[in-house]
Amino acid sequence: MITLSRRKKERAKAMEREDAKPASGTPQPSWPADVPDKPCVLIVDDDEAVVALVSTILKPxxxxxxxxxxxxxxxxxxxxxxHVLLTDQMMPEMHGTRLIQAAKNIQPWIVGLIMTGYGSKDTAVEALKSGAYDFLEKPFGPEELVRTVRRAWNTLHAELSNRSLLRRLQAANAALEAEVAERRRAENALDLSRVGFHNIVERSMDGTVVLDSKGEVKFLNAAARVLLVNRGTAERDELLRSVADAAQPLEVEIARGDGRCGVGELSAVATQWEGEPAVLVSIHDITERKHAERALARLLEEQRKSQSQLIEAERMTAVGTMTAGVAHELNNPLMGILNFTQHCLDCTEEDDGRYAVLEDIEKATRRCIETVANLLTFARMDVQATESFQEVGCDDLVDRVLKLLAYRISKLRVEVIREVAIGLPRIPLRPHQMQWVFFHLLNQALDSVQEGTATVREITVRMLRQGGTLCVSIEDNGPGMAPEVLARILDPFFAATPTASAGKGMGLSTSRTIVEAHGGTLTVHSTPGEGTTLVVQLPVESSRAR
Structure with missing residues (x-):
C-alpha cells in the first residue's frame, strides 16, 4: 500500500486553498498519427519512496x-x-492539477491521473475540472494502480484509433469530392458557346460524343477516341445509342491512356448540334473513384465490426456486474444457513430422526454455495481482457458451465452426453474468456433443440486430442440451419433463431474472436433436419501463453 509521507502532510494545509493558474498559451501540437500497443507513462512525485514504489509496480x-x-x-x-501522466497532487512547485493543465498545453492528448492522500468530493471535482481522467486516493494497492492506468490508456487508445480512422475517411472523402468536382467542371463546360466548345472539349480528359436525332455519331473528341479504342465502329455506335436511350448513367469497360483497362461512366444529356436536336454523351474515367469507394467500404466495415465488439463487451460487463451483485447478496445468508445447520448437527444425536434432515439441509446448502461461487466466477468479466494464460482443463470449464445451465437443461428436458477422451492435457488458456465461450456455445445448442421437434432432445459434448490441437465439439439434434443462415451465423448481430440467448446476435461472433485470440478456430457445421455441430479447436501448446 502507498501512504503519505510526513513531509507531505505538513505542507498539505498550506497548499489546500491554492487556485490553479491558467495554462500557458503555447500552440498545441497535432495529435500523434501512430497508435502504439502500450502507453508511455510519466510518474511525478516529490517523495522518492513513492516514485520508487509506483515505478516498481508499473514497470513490468x-x-x-x-x-x-x-x-x-x-x-x-x-x-x-x-500518453499517461500519473502525478501527486501536493508538490512544492505546483499542484498536480496545474501540472496536468500545463502538460496538456504541450501534449494535449495526455491522460492525467491524480494521486492524493486527501480524497474527498471536492478533490475529485477539482481533479476532473482540471482535465484529469481519474484520481487515486492513497493508500491504494498495486492492482488498483495498474487497473486505473490501463483504463485511462484504453480510453486514450480508443480516441487515437478513432482519430486515425477519421483521417483515413477524410482522405477518402476528399478523393471522392475531387472526383465530383471534376465531373461538375466537365458538365459546366458543355454550357459554353459553340465557338469555345471544340477548344475546350478537345483538351478535356473526359470523352465527349455528339449523336444526332437518328443516333449517328457527329463528333468525337480525342479522349473519347482513346477511351473507346477497344471497340469496333459498329459496337461503339450501338453502345453510344444505348446510353442516349438510358435514363441513368452506364458503367462500362474502357481503355485508359496507359494501355490498361478501367471503368468509365457514360451519361447523356439533350443538347443542340448545328441548330438541330442532339444528344451529348460524356465518358468519364471513374477507375480511381471505384478504387476509393472499395477502400472506403472496407474501412467502414472494419469500423462497424469494432463498434459491434465494443457494444457487446460493454453489455456483458453490465451483465457480469449485476450477476456478481446478486451472487454476493445470496452468499451471506447461505453461509448463515450452513453455519446454523452445522451447529444443529453438533447438538443433535445421530439416532435422532432430525439428524438426517439436517444433513440433507447441509448438502443442499453446500450445493447452493457452489452455484453462487460459479456465478461469481462467470461474472468476473472485467478481468477477462487482462487475465493471464493458465494451464486449464477444458473439461473442467465445460462442467462448470453445465452446472450454471443445469436449470435450463432440466426445464427443456435435454439429455447432455459427455464423451471425454482419457488423458486430455491441460492447455494454456484464459479461463474466464474460454468459460464465456463454452457458455454461449452451449446456450446456442439449447436454443437449437428448443426450436426442434425431436422426441428426445440431445446435446453431445465431445473432447479429444487431434495431433497438436484439442478439439471440443458441441452437437445438437435440433432442426439444423439453412445454407443462407449457416453462411452468416458468425457475423455480428446475426441471430440464428428467434429465441437466441445471445440477445443481440453477438455470442458466436465474439466467441470466434476470443478463440482466434487463443490461436484456435471456431467452425459451425449444420444440415437442415439433422442438427448443428459447433467445433472449437485450440492449440495444445500456445506461444501466446509464454
Missing part, C-alpha cells in the same frame, strides 16, 4: 519515466511523447 506492465519535480516533468514532456 508499461514503459515509463519517473521524476520528482513538476519542472523536470515539463522539460521531459518537451522532448518525449507520453
Amino acid at each position: 506492465v508499461f514503459p515509463l519515466r519517473a521524476v520528482q519535480s513538476a519542472s523536470e516533468a515539463l522539460r521531459i514532456l518537451e522532448q518525449q511523447t507520453f
Whole structure:
C-alpha cells in the first residue's frame, strides 16, 4: 500500500486553498498519427519512496519515466511523447492539477491521473475540472494502480484509433469530392458557346460524343477516341445509342491512356448540334473513384465490426456486474444457513430422526454455495481482457458451465452426453474468456433443440486430442440451419433463431474472436433436419501463453 509521507502532510494545509493558474498559451501540437500497443507513462512525485514504489509496480506492465519535480516533468514532456501522466497532487512547485493543465498545453492528448492522500468530493471535482481522467486516493494497492492506468490508456487508445480512422475517411472523402468536382467542371463546360466548345472539349480528359436525332455519331473528341479504342465502329455506335436511350448513367469497360483497362461512366444529356436536336454523351474515367469507394467500404466495415465488439463487451460487463451483485447478496445468508445447520448437527444425536434432515439441509446448502461461487466466477468479466494464460482443463470449464445451465437443461428436458477422451492435457488458456465461450456455445445448442421437434432432445459434448490441437465439439439434434443462415451465423448481430440467448446476435461472433485470440478456430457445421455441430479447436501448446 502507498501512504503519505510526513513531509507531505505538513505542507498539505498550506497548499489546500491554492487556485490553479491558467495554462500557458503555447500552440498545441497535432495529435500523434501512430497508435502504439502500450502507453508511455510519466510518474511525478516529490517523495522518492513513492516514485520508487509506483515505478516498481508499473514497470513490468508499461514503459515509463519517473521524476520528482513538476519542472523536470515539463522539460521531459518537451522532448518525449507520453500518453499517461500519473502525478501527486501536493508538490512544492505546483499542484498536480496545474501540472496536468500545463502538460496538456504541450501534449494535449495526455491522460492525467491524480494521486492524493486527501480524497474527498471536492478533490475529485477539482481533479476532473482540471482535465484529469481519474484520481487515486492513497493508500491504494498495486492492482488498483495498474487497473486505473490501463483504463485511462484504453480510453486514450480508443480516441487515437478513432482519430486515425477519421483521417483515413477524410482522405477518402476528399478523393471522392475531387472526383465530383471534376465531373461538375466537365458538365459546366458543355454550357459554353459553340465557338469555345471544340477548344475546350478537345483538351478535356473526359470523352465527349455528339449523336444526332437518328443516333449517328457527329463528333468525337480525342479522349473519347482513346477511351473507346477497344471497340469496333459498329459496337461503339450501338453502345453510344444505348446510353442516349438510358435514363441513368452506364458503367462500362474502357481503355485508359496507359494501355490498361478501367471503368468509365457514360451519361447523356439533350443538347443542340448545328441548330438541330442532339444528344451529348460524356465518358468519364471513374477507375480511381471505384478504387476509393472499395477502400472506403472496407474501412467502414472494419469500423462497424469494432463498434459491434465494443457494444457487446460493454453489455456483458453490465451483465457480469449485476450477476456478481446478486451472487454476493445470496452468499451471506447461505453461509448463515450452513453455519446454523452445522451447529444443529453438533447438538443433535445421530439416532435422532432430525439428524438426517439436517444433513440433507447441509448438502443442499453446500450445493447452493457452489452455484453462487460459479456465478461469481462467470461474472468476473472485467478481468477477462487482462487475465493471464493458465494451464486449464477444458473439461473442467465445460462442467462448470453445465452446472450454471443445469436449470435450463432440466426445464427443456435435454439429455447432455459427455464423451471425454482419457488423458486430455491441460492447455494454456484464459479461463474466464474460454468459460464465456463454452457458455454461449452451449446456450446456442439449447436454443437449437428448443426450436426442434425431436422426441428426445440431445446435446453431445465431445473432447479429444487431434495431433497438436484439442478439439471440443458441441452437437445438437435440433432442426439444423439453412445454407443462407449457416453462411452468416458468425457475423455480428446475426441471430440464428428467434429465441437466441445471445440477445443481440453477438455470442458466436465474439466467441470466434476470443478463440482466434487463443490461436484456435471456431467452425459451425449444420444440415437442415439433422442438427448443428459447433467445433472449437485450440492449440495444445500456445506461444501466446509464454
